[in-house]
Amino acid sequence: MRKFVSDKSCRKLLHRSFQNLTQKLQHHNHQHKAPPSSVSQPRFLSSSSMAPSSSSNPSAPSVTLDNINPKTTGVHCFLFTWLKSFLIYVCVSASGFVLKFSKCEYAVRGEIVTLAQRLQQELQVKPGSLPFDEILYCNIGNPQSLGQQPITFFREVLSLCDHPSILDKSETQGLFSADAIERAWQILDQIPGRATGAYSxxxxxxxxxxxxxxxxxxxxxxxxxxxxxxxxxxxxxxxxxxxxxxxxxxxxxxxxxxxxxxxxxxxxxxxxxxxxxxxxxxxxxxxxxxxxxxxxxxxxxxxxxxxxxxxxxxxxxxxxxxxxxxxxxxxxxxxxxxxxxxxxxxxxxxxxxxxxxxxxxxxxxxxxxxxxxxxxxxxxxxxxxxxxxxxxxxxxxxxxxxxxxxxxxxxxxxxxxxxxxxxxxxxxxxxxxMSPPKVGDESYDSYCGEKEGILSSLARRAKTLEDALNNLEGVSCNKAEGAMYLFPRIELPLKAIKAAEAVNSAPDAFYCRRLLNETGIVVVPGSGFGQVPGTWHFRCTILPQEDKIPAVVSRLTDFHKRFMDEFRG
Amino acid sequence: MRKFVSDKSCRKLLHRSFQNLTQKLQHHNHQHKAPPSSVSQPRFLSSSSMAPSSSSNPSAPSVTLDNINPKTTGVHCFLFTWLKSFLIYVCVSASGFVLKFSKCEYAVRGEIVTLAQRLQQELQVKPGSLPFDEILYCNIGNPQSLGQQPITFFREVLSLCDHPSILDKSETQGLFSADAIERAWQILDQIPGRATGAYSxxxxxxxxxxxxxxxxxxxxxxxxxxxxxxxxxxxxxxxxxxxxxxxxxxxxxxxxxxxxxxxxxxxxxxxxxxxxxxxxxxxxxxxxxxxxxxxxxxxxxxxxxxxxxxxxxxxxxxxxxxxxxxxxxxxxxxxxxxxxxxxxxxxxxxxxxxxxxxxxxxxxxxxxxxxxxxxxxxxxxxxxxxxxxxxxxxxxxxxxxxxxxxxxxxxxxxxxxxxxxxxxxxxxxxxxxMSPPKVGDESYDSYCGEKEGILSSLARRAKTLEDALNNLEGVSCNKAEGAMYLFPRIELPLKAIKAAEAVNSAPDAFYCRRLLNETGIVVVPGSGFGQVPGTWHFRCTILPQEDKIPAVVSRLTDFHKRFMDEFRG
Incomplete structure (x- = not known):
């Protein structure tokens, strides 16, 4: 078995770290009492069990973060970032072009989304306790989570393929469009044995x-x-x-x-x-x-x-x-x-x-x-x-x-x-x-209406947000040509950069955290995506529903003015 | 860029291998003529393009199987086996217990399922041309591909969750059971914003x-x-x-x-x-x-x-x-x-x-x-x-x-x-x-009927196949207690082992290939799963529908007798 505890000093170190963890995790309860036999500690055990008595077995493979696959501890957090948010230190070598993802800043990882979730809970428990009444999520390319409705034709076909036995029932004609029914039959015929529940x-x-x-x-x-x-x-x-x-x-x-x-x-x-x-x-x-x-x-x-x-x-x-x-x-x-x-x-x-x-x-x-x-x-x-x-x-x-x-x-x-x-x-x-309804299909008009409705709304939202961002002092925002995001650059005052340093935060993360705390708007610091060193950005989706966009714009504008007033010159 | 061609001998070798490939792949057509400019060869290019002229660029990163990730070439085939079938050389060290997956036998990999697919095509094109009229797939734990029907309640709920806008329509009452509708509502209420199209x-x-x-x-x-x-x-x-x-x-x-x-x-x-x-x-x-x-x-x-x-x-x-x-x-x-x-x-x-x-x-x-x-x-x-x-x-x-x-x-x-x-x-x-219909739910009786129907049929099929296998000369089959498989051991005659060696095949793969060719039954050689060295097995699912089981038994029994008669003594 793994012999991680190879010498006394190492064992002491591990021991200390477990005691430390034990203190931190006093809330951790055991549902079952450990049996009285001599117990060797599995590598990944809840740390509260790491009492000194466990060292009675010197070969105990007590393992923590230090001996799981380091690729999972240091690296995965890049995408994790996308979901939460944290800092990556970016540095450029003398010859240009080097980006070293040398350190994931664990202290801030996930801070902004975790904070957003905490604030959301606070709003539920104590409405009116915060300077805003709802969290406005602009951090994730997840349109339906913000109210975008699915395309009816697509869902009709999926629904029919999930339960093909209703395909030839009369009620189905009343519930589903004719071309959705036809498409479901076509698809079923393409699946060997019409088995939508089989490995393909x-x-x-x-x-x-x-x-x-x-x-x-x-x-x-x-x-x-x-x-x-x-x-x-x-x-x-x-x-x-x-x-x-x-x-x-x-x-x-x-x-x-x-x-x-x-x-x-x-x-x-x-x-x-x-x-x-x-x-x-x-x-x-x-x-x-x-x-x-x-x-x-x-x-x-x-x-x-x-x-x-x-x-x-x-x-x-x-x-x-x-x-x-x-x-x-x-x-x-x-x-x-x-x-x-x-x-x-x-x-x-x-x-x-x-x-x-x-x-x-x-x-x-x-x-x-x-x-x-x-x-x-x-x-x-x-x-x-x-x-x-x-x-x-x-x-x-x-x-x-x-x-x-x-x-x-x-x-x-x-x-x-x-x-x-x-x-x-x-x-x-x-x-x-890749093959939506075509001219002449029963669903064609409604499909086009839904599609155009979504895309034209996204275009309007993108333009509104782009203009609003470009109206902010020290902010220059790229043209919203496509995708679902804006990535404005913010020229942060030196005083703000120093204030961020003082709390051991990247300046863009500092800005984003303040934005969230004061307005409820959630965006992702540019450092999560990489940026030219010394520049600062954030990523903001264009996905909040149109009736929310005015709130995003006004809250963001007011916040930015306050922020700049506070840190300018 | 990659400099794979670092010295003359290596380049010659690569060159030879490309020429060799070119010969093998003469059927490969190009839809577009390469432009006349000097062309360096991408690593993964179709080998037919690897003409000597490409060596005009000495830094050309011409790459094939030799320089993609070796973990993907040598290793993944273990599961691939599960889908196809091939040999793994198993050896035991003096101290016992060592299994070295030292070599994937590429020559036979996928042979049996590929053969089955070819035979199936043959049957379609020329019915009656083979000693059997259908392929009996006993190789994969994929029940619905062999005709097992899905549980109605499960599919009803999935269908409704895919297209929730029908949930409150009157026709839906006639098409779906009341508890499926209720469950769909419950599930939708558990999804933030009822957004079944959002990342969770x-x-x-x-x-x-x-x-x-x-x-x-x-x-x-x-x-x-x-x-x-x-x-x-x-x-x-x-x-x-x-x-x-x-x-x-x-x-x-x-x-x-x-x-x-x-x-x-x-x-x-x-x-x-x-x-x-x-x-x-x-x-x-x-x-x-x-x-x-x-x-x-x-x-x-x-x-x-x-x-x-x-x-x-x-x-x-x-x-x-x-x-x-x-x-x-x-x-x-x-x-x-x-x-x-x-x-x-x-x-x-x-x-x-x-x-x-x-x-x-x-x-x-x-x-x-x-x-x-x-x-x-x-x-x-x-x-x-x-x-x-x-x-x-x-x-x-x-x-x-x-x-x-x-x-x-x-x-x-x-x-x-x-x-x-x-x-x-x-x-x-x-x-x-993990939470199927319960006593009192509208679907409960039909759900139980479907579930018991499937499980009792599987149990009967397992027992029938187990008995049939144990009736074969030199075959001992484990009791079919659970899962979806039998893993009978076959004592192959020395003559059969030698015949397998003569065609560079593992004995169990040899047996399985013969079984397929003569009966249309597809099973997986034990070497794909590992086995005690010197023993031979195959894995046979219990999944063919009950009306097919007699055919599996009689064809297998007849084949085995012929096989043993041919190689015995």
Whole structure:
């Protein structure tokens, strides 16, 4: 068994730490009395049991955070951040471009969302006790949690596929649209034995992949192969799958945009690779669209000795940019020349809010440049969680992989097989979002109405928030072109930065915490996504329902003025 | 960029391998002509593009299987096996107990299921061309793929939760049972904002965890805490999550039963740990119930220098045993004394077919021994894929963790957070299986009828197959106590073993391939699960519908007789 307690000093140390923990955890109760026999302490035991008597067994493998997998303690918190919020220390080496995720600031991790939850409870228990009457969550890309309604047609089909025995009953005609019933039959016929409760092929049900491939081909104007589609439980498992495949050691570098969605940093760290940052540049017009990519890339990190892939998020999270086609071509050319796998996060492909911009998939761009299977390895991630549908809880998504050799594809298939298959409802929904109702279908008009209603409302919300942010002193906000976020930069007064330092907080986290405490608005500090060192941002979703937006704007504006008045000059 | 081609000889080698691949893959077509510019070859490109001209760029990172993550190429295939089938070379060291998964036999991997799929296509194209008229799949624990019907109440609730807007319509009363409607309302009320399309808490929706905890408490007679429940997309992600947490390096050994469900070997390898086998012993009565556990365990592997956890699967996969309570107590005592985390796979808890056996959870057993949170770290895995419900496609499941310190629990939470949350339909279903209709509910009688119908039929099928197998010359089959499998041992004649060797096949794979070719019956060779070296088994599910069982028995019996006649003496 593990012999963690190898010498006396070490044992003393452990002992002290347990006593310390015991004091902290006096509230921890045991439901059962331990039997009187000599007890050796399991590694992960509740610390309250770590009494000195346990040392009677010198080989006791008493284990805490220090001896679980360090990748889980130090690294996962990047995504955790996304849910909660905490600080990452960012530093840049002399040669530029190094981002070291050297320390997760445990003291502040989760502080802001935890604080929000505490304040929400306070409001419930003691209404009127705080300077606001509700928490306004602008921290998470989770539209339906804020009141966005699901698309009726999609839910009708899911509901029918979950309980197919009602399909041929007369009452069903009154409850469900005719095309939803027809689509449910079509989907059932694509599932062997109509068994929606069976494991599917590890890539997903073939008929659904056919539908998705047809949807991709219609979108891009270039063919798509159902055998290139891997259906997954949302996009996250697909990203993990590719990182697992591509990363062999920390010597393998993955180019990631900064700021980035923390899934990437988390997954790269989890799989033992090295994140090599490239900074998204704010253009003069306020966009984040340009990527600083250099063909003779100098490897910036002493760890990564080779680059294997480049991540691009378009439309961008957290920056909300929609890349122009010229910029996309540069990225494709760069990856092709450098032999990098292009990992394209395209989950916000339906979320474009400005008429002058259009979403182009990287596959479409590379094919239109004349590059085919032989020229570039390309992975496109899509999810049912975003778009106008926002079905986060359904955990549906897919990746389309092209350009890989059959041998490598077989390895990807094996990785996919380890979890058997993704959930069938998510698979069905992924096929629906790539093949919604068409002209002439009974649901078409209502579907279009719902879709346009959501997207135009999101566009209005984005513009209102963008304008409000740009009206604030020292705040410059990118144009809300797409995705679900704004990522304004805040020029914080020196006095505020010092005040943050005094409480051992990053300045942007300090600002966000104050914002929450005074207004109930929850946003995520920019340090959770990475930012050019010395600059400060926060990410704010555009997702609160429209009737809440005026409250967000007025509370934020009033707060910001007070904050600046307090710390200015 | 990666510089894989560091010297001339290496480049020649790579070059040869590409030429070789090119020959093999002449059917591979390119849809687009590569542009005329100088092209460097991405690592994963279709090999047909690897023409000598590509070497014009000496820094071209031409990469194949050799430089993707070796953990994915060598290891994942263990679970892949479960889907397909292949050989694992098993060897035992002088000191006993070493199982080295040293080589995946790629030549045979997937052969049997691939063969089955090919034969099925042949039957479709040319009916009557084979000595059988249908493929009888006995290889996978996927009940609904073989015609098992879902439990109506469960599907009604899922359907209503997917499309809640029909809940208060009059037609709904005619289509759905009253208690399903009521339950759907209850569940919606447990979801913040009734948003079934929102990400949930990373552990799963609190109200559903309350229901599950209550179900566990009712099952065990000991309290369960909803904060100990982590809802997951089936049990597999939960197993991966724990392995990720527990394993730091190959020095960390995980005790696993042999034979085992290959998820465990796959997950241990994936996370870089070492599988330390303990052999399940066949008792005189044919059971596999006894575990050879020794308190002064000698570490058998030169790699693993410490044991961290013990996996137990009860009811057993692939062995079908249901452990007796005495045996379970020994396991608990062993883990407690040795400070091992007890990872209890209890996904077959509803699948017990013999009156003399009852399922007891390891938590119940440990609590009844007087061991509480302070004494043992315990993880129980449950899934909606098994039981009488068999809802594999829904990807629902949970793990209940007890005995871990708050600090370690927080790390588990972080690991869970990386994929945001499990799918909500799976979460709802997990709550339903732990809280089915009760006496007095409208659905109660029909629910009981469906449940008993499935379980009693499974019991009959298990007994019929067990008897049939035991009637075969040289075959001894364990008692079909539980789960969904039989794992008969076959004493193969020396001549058959030699014939297998002659075609470079493991003897059990040889037998299974012959069985498939001659009868259409698909079973998995024992070597895919691990077995005592020199013994041969196969795993056969009890899942074909009852009207197919006579065909399975008669075809298997006839085949076995022919096979033995051919190779005997």
């Amino acid at each position: 092929h590890s890539q997903g049900i073939k008929g659904l992949r056919d539908t998705i491939a047809a949807g991709i081909a219609a979108r891009d104007g270039f063919p798509a192969d159902p055998n290139d589609i891997f259906l997954t439980d949302g996009a996250s498992p697909a990203v993990h799958m590719m990182m697992q495949l591509l990363i062999r050691s920390e010597k393998d570098g993955i180019l990631c945009p900064i700021p980035q969605y923390p899934l990437y940093s988390a997954s790269i760290d989890l799989h033992g690779g090295t994140l090599v940052p490239y900074y998204l540049m704010k253009q003069q017009d306020g966009d984040w669209k340009s990527l600083r990519l250099r063909s003779n890339w100098r490897l910036p990190s002493p760890k990564a000795s080779q680059l294997v892939a480049l991540v691009v998020i378009n439309p961008g999270n957290p920056t909300g940019q929609v890349l122009g086609e010229k910029n996309q071509r540069e990225i494709v050319e760069f990856c092709r020349k450098e032999g990098l796998v292009l990992l394209a996060d395209e989950v916000y492909q339906e979320n474009v809010y400005v008429p002058e911009k259009t979403f182009h998939s990287f596959k479409k761009v590379s094919r239109s440049m004349g590059y085919g299977e032989a020229d570039i390895c390309l992975v496109s991630f899509q999810s049912v969680s975003k778009g106008y549908y926002g079905e986060c809880g359904k955990r549906g998504g897919y990746m389309e992989i092209t350009g890989f050799s059959p041998e490598v594809r077989e390895q990807i298939y094996k990785v996919a097989s380890v979890n058997l298959c993704s959930n069938i409802s998510g698979q069905i929904l992924a096929s629906l979002v | 808490h990373s552990q799963g929706i609190k109200g559903l965890r309350d229901t599950i905890a209550a179900g566990i408490a009712a099952r065990d007679g000991f309290p369960a805490d909803p904060n100990d429940i982590f809802l997951t997309d089936g049990a597999s992600p939960a197993v991966h999550m724990m392995m990720q947490l527990l394993i730091r390096s190959e020095k960390d050994g995980i005790l696993c039963p042999i034979p085992q469900y290959p998820l465990y070997s796959a997950s241990i390898d994936l996370h870089g740990g070492t599988l330390v086998p303990y052999y399940l012993m066949k008792q005189q009565d044919g059971d596999w119930k006894s575990l050879r556990l020794r308190s002064n365990w000698r570490l058998p592997s030169p790699k693993a220098s410490q044991l961290v956890a013990l996996v137990v699967i009860n009811p057993g996969n692939p062995t079908g045993q249901v452990l007796g309570e005495k045996n379970q107590r020994e396991i608990v005592e062993f883990c407690r004394k040795e400070g091992l985390v007890l990872l209890a796979d209890e996904v077959y808890q509803e699948n017990v077919y013999v009156p003399e056996k009852t399922f007891h959870s390891f938590k119940k057993v440990s609590r009844s021994m007087g061991y509480g949170e302070a004494d043992i770290c315990l993880v129980s895995f449950q899934s909606v894929s098994k039981g009488y419900y068999g809802e594999c496609g829904k990807r629902g499941g949970y793990m209940e963790i007890t005995g871990f310190s708050p600090e370690v629990r927080e790390q588990i939470y972080k690991v869970a957070s990386v994929n945001l949350c499990s799918n909500i339909s799976g979460q709802i279903l997990a709550s339903l299986v």
